[in-house]
């Protein structure tokens with residue numbers, strides 16, 4: 226499951242971390258990979274180390290086959306969520322990332338019933354290729370009047386068009402900043418996006434979370450809306466909800482192990 230934004234700073238990392246922790250808190254087996262090719266912020270938001278990362282693993286994969294043991298050494302556990310950190314500094318070539326990432330995602334998919342991938346903004350060919358590798362996408366859209374417009378432009382672009390056949394969901398972040406209801410409804414109609422929830426704009430809650438290195442899903446005013454969005458995502462994954470996307474039910478491989486339905 227890729228978590229992706231139509232632009233930078235829409236809250237992809239905040240949401241990816243929150244969805245991961247909420248799903249782990251519900252007792253599901255879940256891993257979160259920071260694959261933002263531009264700048265990985267998952268470890269920073271969670272207070273984890275960055276020297277065991279996807280980028281180290283991908284480099285290792287060019288030297289020798291990466292197996293579950295190598296993956297195990299790179300994963301960090303945070304409240305039941307397995308985390309593979311990303312690259313902490315911006316820039317650098319990412320072309321060599323993809324074959325190694327393919328291997329790492331395959332190994333993670335063998336072990337976890339849900340693998341969340343923080344892709345960041347869909348600004349580059351590398352991000353588009355990583356998104357294309359995912360089976361389904363959660364878009365994090367800024368709740369400003371232009372948030373829906375930004376997603377529309379992104380899904381109409383050469384990066385976004387190939388992704389339109391995938392099951393897609395959307396979370397409106399910083400809601401309350403004016404993304405009109407009709408724009409949200411239009412996005413659902415036009416692109417078949419399932420709306421997972423609205424997360425209010427709350428600077429105090431995210432500041433406090435960042436100062437305490439305690440992601441906002443774990444406490445404060447944003448915890449409830451973030452948990453609700455995660456619950457709704459699981460409902461869609463479990464098929465308890467009729468997804469409004471065009472391509473039918475999610476593949477069974479995405480369904481958490483604990484759901485027997």
Ligand SMILES: Nc1ncnc2c1ncn2[C@@H]1O[C@H](COP(=O)(O)OP(=O)(O)O)[C@@H](O)[C@H]1O
Nearest residue numbers: 233234235236237238239399425426427428431
């Ligand atoms: N709901 C929100 N209300 C207020 N600030 C937010 C909210 N969501 C995210 N932010 C802040 O916006 C900034 C960018 O968020 P981040 O998750 O890093 O975005 P991205 O990964 O898309 O670049 C961070 O400082 C974060 O704390």
Ligand SMILES: [Mg+2]
Nearest residue numbers: 237238266345
């Ligand atoms: Mg980010």
